[in-house]
Amino acid sequence: xxxxxxxxxxxxxxxxxxxxxxxxxxxxxxxxxxxxxxxxxxxxxxxxxxxxxxxxxxxxxxxxxxxxxxxxxxxxxxxxxxxxxxxxxxxxxxxxxxxxxxxxxxxxxxxxxxxxxxxxxxxxxxxxxxxxxxxxxxxxxxxxxxxxxxxxxxxxxxxxxxxxxxxxxxxxxxxxxxxxxxxxxxxxxxxxxxxxxxxxxxxxxxxxxxxxxxxxxxxxxxxxxxxxxxxxxxxxxxxxxxxxxxxxxxxxxxxxxxxxxxxxxxxxxxxxxxxxxxxxxxxxxxxxxxxxxxxxxxxxxxx
Amino acid sequence: xxxxxxxxxxxxxxxxxxxxxxxxxxxxxxxxxxxxxxxxxxxxxxxxxxxxxxxxxxxxxxxxxxxxxxxxxxxxxxxxxxxxxxxxxxxxxxxxxxxxxxxxxxxxxxxxxxxxxxxxxxxxxxxxxxxxxxxxxxxxxxxxxxxxxxxxxxxxxxxxxxxxxxxxxxxxxxxxxxxxxxxxxxxxxxxxxxxxxxxxxxxxxxxxxxxxxxxxxxxxxxxxxxxxxxxxxxxxxxxxxxxxxxxxxxxxxxxxxxxxxxxxxxxxxxxxxxxxxxxxxxxxxxxxxxxxxxxxxxxxxx
Ligand SMILES: Nc1ncnc2c1ncn2[C@@H]1O[C@H](COP(=O)(O)OP(=O)(O)O)[C@@H](O)[C@H]1O
Ligand SMILES: [Mg+2]
Numbered sequence: 001x002x003x004x005x006x007x008x009x010x011x012x013x014x015x016x017x018x019x020x021x022x023x024x025x026x027x028x029x030x031x032x033x034x035x036x037x038x039x040x041x042x043x044x045x046x047x048x049x050x051x052x053x054x055x056x057x058x059x060x061x062x063x064x065x066x067x068x069x070x071x072x073x074x075x076x077x078x079x080x081x082x083x084x085x086x087x088x089x090x091x092x093x094x095x096x097x098x099x100x101x102x103x104x105x106x107x108x109x110x111x112x113x114x115x116x117x118x119x120x121x122x123x124x125x126x127x128x129x130x131x132x133x134x135x136x137x138x139x140x141x142x143x144x145x146x147x148x149x150x151x152x153x154x155x156x157x158x159x160x161x162x163x164x165x166x167x168x169x170x171x172x173x174x175x176x177x178x179x180x181x182x183x184x185x186x187x188x189x190x191x192x193x194x195x196x197x198x199x200x201x202x203x204x205x206x207x208x209x210x211x212x213x214x215x216x217x218x219x220x221x222x223x224x225x226x227x228x229x230x231x232x233x234x235x236x237x238x239x240x241x242x243x244x245x246x247x248x249x250x251x252x253x254x255x256x257x258x259x260x261x262x263x264x265x266x267x268x269x270x271x272x273x274x275x276x277x278x279x280x281x282x283x284x285x286x287x288x289x290x291x292x293x294x295x296x297x298x299x300x301x302x303x
Numbered sequence: 304x305x306x307x308x309x310x311x312x313x314x315x316x317x318x319x320x321x322x323x324x325x326x327x328x329x330x331x332x333x334x335x336x337x338x339x340x341x342x343x344x345x346x347x348x349x350x351x352x353x354x355x356x357x358x359x360x361x362x363x364x365x366x367x368x369x370x371x372x373x374x375x376x377x378x379x380x381x382x383x384x385x386x387x388x389x390x391x392x393x394x395x396x397x398x399x400x401x402x403x404x405x406x407x408x409x410x411x412x413x414x415x416x417x418x419x420x421x422x423x424x425x426x427x428x429x430x431x432x433x434x435x436x437x438x439x440x441x442x443x444x445x446x447x448x449x450x451x452x453x454x455x456x457x458x459x460x461x462x463x464x465x466x467x468x469x470x471x472x473x474x475x476x477x478x479x480x481x482x483x484x485x486x487x488x489x490x491x492x493x494x495x496x497x498x499x500x501x502x503x504x505x506x507x508x509x510x511x512x513x514x515x516x517x518x519x520x521x522x523x524x525x526x527x528x529x530x531x532x533x534x535x536x537x538x539x540x541x542x543x544x545x546x547x548x549x550x551x552x553x554x555x556x557x558x559x560x561x562x563x564x565x566x567x568x569x570x571x572x573x574x575x576x577x578x579x580x581x582x583x584x585x586x587x588x589x590x591x592x593x594x595x596x597x598x599x600x601x602x603x604x605x
Contacts (some may be wrong), residue, residue: 057496082502090500098493102515108497115502160497 001202002031002054002171007063008285009049009226023049024060025226026287031171031202036193036216038205038234040249041223047206048093050223051173054204055090056081067171086116089164090173093206095156095180099148105156106144108163116167132162137188153180158189172196175206190216210249214238219295222246225302227287232296242275242298277301333597340597343590346582354403357396365389365397365550376571383571386562391555395575398552401463402533402583405551408464409532412471413478414525420475421482422509426490435479443476448538455544462546466539470532478524485520489513519598523591530587537580552576 009024024046031037039047052058054065056072065072067088075081092098099105109129113120120128133140136158143155151159157180164172174193178186193203193216205217214220220237222230222245230243241247278288278300289297334340363369372388374380382391424435451469458465489495490513498508514521539545540553541560555576559565564572 052496055496055500057499078504081499085500085502092493092496094493098497100492100494100512100516108501111498111501111503 001033001068002029002204003066004029004050004054005064005066006286007050007053007060007065009046009053009058010061022285023226024053025285027063027223027226027228028289029221029228029231031204033170033202034197034200035218036197036203036205037219037221038207038212038217039221039223040207040210042208045223046226047208047223048175049226051090051175051204051206054171054173055088056084082115086167087169088171088173089167089169091157091160091164091175091177093175093179095153095160096148098160099156101148103147105146105148105151105159108159109166112163112166128166129162132165133159135165136162136192137185138162154182154185157181158185161189161192169201171202171204173204173206176208177205178212179207179209186212210238222249227302228289228297228299229301230296230298231289232293236293236296240296242292242296243277244301330597337593337597339589340593343586343588343593346586347590350399350579350583350586351403353396354399358393358400361390361393361396363390363393365394367393373567373569375569382575383569385558385572386564386567386569391571391575394550394555395552395579397550398555398576399579401546401549401551402536402553402580404463405467405470405536406529406533406583408467409470409474409536410525410529412468413475413528413532414521416471417475417478417524417528418482418521421479422486422513424479425483425486426505426509426513428487428490432483436483439476439479439483442473443480445473447473448535451535451539452542452544455539462548463551466536466546467532470535470539474528474531474535478528481520481524482517485517486513489516519594523594523598526587526591526594530584530591533580533584533587552579556580 004027007024007027007029008022011021011023013019013021027046027050029037029050039050041047049058053060054067054072056075059073067084070084072084075084099108106129113125117125117128129144130140133143138155138158143151143159148156157177161174161177178189181189190212193205197203197216203216214234217234219232220230220234221228222237222243224245230237230241230246237246238250241250275292275298276290277298278290280286280288280300287300289299291297358365366389368388369390370380370384370388372384373386374384376383380390380392382395384390385394420435420439424432424439450473454469455466486509492512495508495512498512503511536545536551537553537556540551541557543557545551545554545557553576556573559569559573559576564570
C-alpha cells in the first residue's frame with residue numbers, strides 16, 4: 001500500500017543555506033493494509049520528516065514514495081492532493097501547535113466538512129462528529145465549542161485522531177500520538193489503533209518510546225540518524241536485536257523485575273550472536289540493509 | 304474509562320470566556336488607556352473629518368481668485384489669501400482631502416502588492432520565494448524617487464490617482480519583506496499543515512490561517528505605508544511633479560515657496576500645509592507606536 005524507496009531528505013541549514021543536513025538517508029519501507037509499522041528512534045532521527053514526506057507536506061530530496069501505486073511526490077495540483085488526503089491522514093506530534101489559536105478547536109472538523117462533505121446536512125454531520133468523538137473516548141460536552149488553550153494536550157491529540165476518522169482513511173501517520181497522553185488514555189488510544197488495524201487501515205506509528213512500539217506494531221523500524229538500523233517483525237526485533245544500536249536502546253529500557261547491574265551482567269554473560277553489518281565507503285550516502293533472518297534486516301553502523 | 308475529568312482545563316468551568324472575545328476586550332482595555340494611540344488617532348480623525356467635511360462649507364473652488372491679495376488671516380479668510388487672492392483655508396481643506404486620498408490609495412496599493420508578495424513568498428518558499436525576493440530587492444534598491452520623477456515627468460501626470468498608483472507601485476518592498484518574514488515563521492506551524500491535510504487551497508490557508516495571526520502586524524504596515532505615501536506625494540508636489548489639476552498640501556507648499564512667501568513674511572501661506580503634512584504623518588507614527596504597545600504586551604506600560 002505505502003512504499004518508500006531509497007528516500008532521502010536533505011535540509012539546507014546555516015545562515016545562507018551553506019551547509020546541509022541529511023535528515024533521512026536511503027530509507028526503504030513498506031506498510032501493508034491492516035499493518036502497524038512503528039518507526040522508532042530518538043529525537044532528531046528523522047521520524048517526523050518521514051511522516052511529513054508520506055503526507056506530501058514536504059518533498060523528498062531523492063527517492064520515491066508510492067501509495068497504492070501512485071507516486072505521492074508527483075501529486076499535481078490541488079485536486080489530486082485533496083483526493084490523496086481523503087485516504088491518507090496524519091496526526092502531528094505537537095497537538096498545541098496543530099490548532100490555530102484564534103479559532104475554536106472543533107473547527108478542525110468543520111474544515112473537513114467544507115472540503116469533503118459539503119452536502120451533508122447539519123444533523124447528519126453532528127451525528128458523525130459525535131460518533132468519532134465517542135470513538136476516541138472524549139465527552140463531547142468537554143471538548144466541543146472550546147478554544148484550544150482550554151483543552152489539554154491529550155484532549156487535543158484525540159480530537160485530531162477523531163478528525164482523521166471522519167474521512168474514509170486507509171493510511172494513518174501517527175506522529176508520537178501517545179506521548180502526550182496519561183497512562184490510562186494511552187491504553188485507550190492504543191486499543192483504538194488496534195481497532196483501526198482490524199478494519200484494514202495501515203498505520204505508520206512514530207514513537208520514541210520502545211515499549212509502546214512493542215505493544216501495537218506488527219513490524220518495527222529502528223531509525224538512527226536518518227538511516228534504518230534495524231527492521232523486522234516487532235517480536236524478532238525486540239527478542240533478538242541484531243544491531244548494536246538497537247541492543248543499546250533495548251538495554252536502556254528499565255525493566256521492572258531486574259536491576260541495571262543484573263541486565264548488564266546478563267548481557268556480558270551471553271553476548272548476542274554477532275551479525276556482520278553492511279558497510280558503505282566514505283562519501284557514499286546509501287544505507288544498505290542485509291537480511292539476517294527472514295524479514296529481519298540490519299543496516300549500517302553510523303558513528 | 305475516559306479519563307477527561309483529570310485532564311487540566313477540561314472541567315469547563317475555568318474559562319467561560321472565549322479566547323477571541325477575551326483577547327478583543329483585553330486589547331480594547333489597553334487601547335483606551337494608551338495616550339499615544341488616543342492622541343495619534345484623535346489628530347488623524349480630526350484632520351480626516353476636516354478634509355471630508357471642510358470642502359462642503361466652501362462655496363468656491365480652492366484655486367479661484369476670490370478676494371484681496373496677500374491678506375493675513377481674518378474673520379472672512381480664516382487662513383488669509385495668497386499673492387493671487389486665493390482662499391488658503393479652501394486650499395487647505397481640499398488639500399487635506401487629496402493628501403488623505405494619496406495616503407489611502409498609494410498606501411493601499413503598496414499594501415496590497417506588498418502583502419500579496421510577502422505572503423506568497425513566505426508561504427511557498429523555495430524557488431518562488433527566491434524569485435519574489437529578487438523582485439523585491441530590485442524594487443527596493445531602485446531609487447524610487449528618481450523613477451517616480453522620470454515617470455511622472457514623461458507621463459504628464461494629471462491626477463491624484465495616477466500619482467498614487469506610482470507611489471503604490473514603488474513603495475511596497477519593505478512591507479513585502481516584513482510580511483514575508485512573519486509568514487515564513489507562521490507557515491511552519493502545524494495548523495497550517497493540518498489545513499493542507501484538510502484539503503484547503505493555498506489562498507484560503509493564507510487568508511484564514513496565517514493572516515489573522517498577524518493582523519496587528521498588517522495594520523501597522525498599512526499605517527506606515529500610508530504615512531510614507533503622504534510624504535512621497537508631498538515631495539513630488541514640492542518639486543513640481545504633483546497633480547496639475549487640483550490642489551494638495553504639497554502643491555500649496557510648492558506655490559508658497561515659488562512665490563517667495565517666506566521672504567515676504569506670508570507665514571499663513573506656508574505654515575498650514577507644512578503643519579498639515581507634519582501632523583498627519585507624525586500622528587500616524589505616534590498611532591503606530593501606540594498600536595505596537597497594545598499588541599505587544601512586552602511594551603505595555605503598566
Ligand atoms: N524544516 C527543517 N529545516 C531544517 N532542518 C530540519 C527541518 N525539519 C527537521 N530538521 C532537522 O532534521 C532532523 C530530523 O528531524 P525530525 O524528523 O523532526 O526528527 P524526529 O521527529 O525523529 O525527532 C533534525 O536534526 C532536525 O533538526
Ligand atoms: Mg518528531
